[in-house]
Amino acid sequence: MPDTLSYQNFCRMCQSAVGQIRANHEMLSRLDAAVGDGDHGTTILRAMEAMASAVAANTGTDLKELLAKIGWDIMGCDGGSTGPLLGSFFMGMSDAVADTSELDCAAVVAMFEGGIQKVAKQSRAQVGDKTMMDAFLPALDAMRAAAQSGSVRTVLEQAAQAAATGAEATKEFRAKFGRARNLGDRVIGHIDPGAVSISLIFKGFSEGL
Numbered sequence: 001m002p003d004t005l006s007y008q009n010f011c012r013m014c015q016s017a018v019g020q021i022r023a024n025h026e027m028l029s030r031l032d033a034a035v036g037d038g039d040h041g042t043t044i045l046r047a048m049e050a051m052a053s054a055v056a057a058n059t060g061t062d063l064k065e066l067l068a069k070i071g072w073d074i075m076g077c078d079g080g081s082t083g084p085l086l087g088s089f090f091m092g093m094s095d096a097v098a099d100t101s102e103l104d105c106a107a108v109v110a111m112f113e114g115g116i117q118k119v120a121k122q123s124r125a126q127v128g129d130k131t132m133m134d135a136f137l138p139a140l141d142a143m144r145a146a147a148q149s150g151s152v153r154t155v156l157e158q159a160a161q162a163a164a165t166g167a168e169a170t171k172e173f174r175a176k177f178g179r180a181r182n183l184g185d186r187v188i189g190h191i192d193p194g195a196v197s198i199s200l201i202f203k204g205f206s207e208g209l
């Protein structure tokens with residue numbers, strides 16, 4: 001397999017990511033019921049189905065255009081507080097990518113960097129705040145560290161692993177944002193559903209490649 005990311009590869013990554021959310025949305029809502037209002041699985045599934053529809057409907061081969069379309073469609077669906085953040089992720093990736101249908105490893109890392117930095121700016125949460133950034137930010141660090149490998153596959157595997165570890169670590173944290181913030185110490189021992197969703201999406205990206 002050539003170590004670049006093609007438009008078709010990226011579509012497969014998206015299909016695999018939505019598959020992870022379809023398989024796990026009930027579990028995600030159960031996690032949210034412990035720390036929030038129990039709707040996370042439903043809202044993230046809606047956002048990811050919007051992504052799947054955008055991918056299925058797109059007939060071009062321009063990654064930048066596809067990413068922007070996914071971003072707009074996710075923002076346009078009722079995705080609770082998660083939708084706008086996830087929409088920004090794809091918009092930021094679109095901004096960071098050149099008009100091309102094939103990316104080398106450095107360009108893939110730059111694409112994810114653009115997406116995650118856009119979410120980070122909007123969310124303002126840090127690692128340790130018990131949000132989706134607990135998965136996103138370690139994934140970004142891992143991708144930057146793996147960039148030298150020159151392997152898109154390695155970059156995505158490392159990102160998925162770091163996101164999963166980051167999500168797991170949210171168990172120990174108090175929440176600084178959202179409804180969970182009002183629960184104080186009572187959320188300790190419960191994993192953040194948003195961080196788990198992001199780790200599942202990166203798992204899907206990695207497995208879909």
Ligand SMILES: [Mg+2]
Binds near residue numbers: 032036038039080
């Ligand atoms: Mg909720």
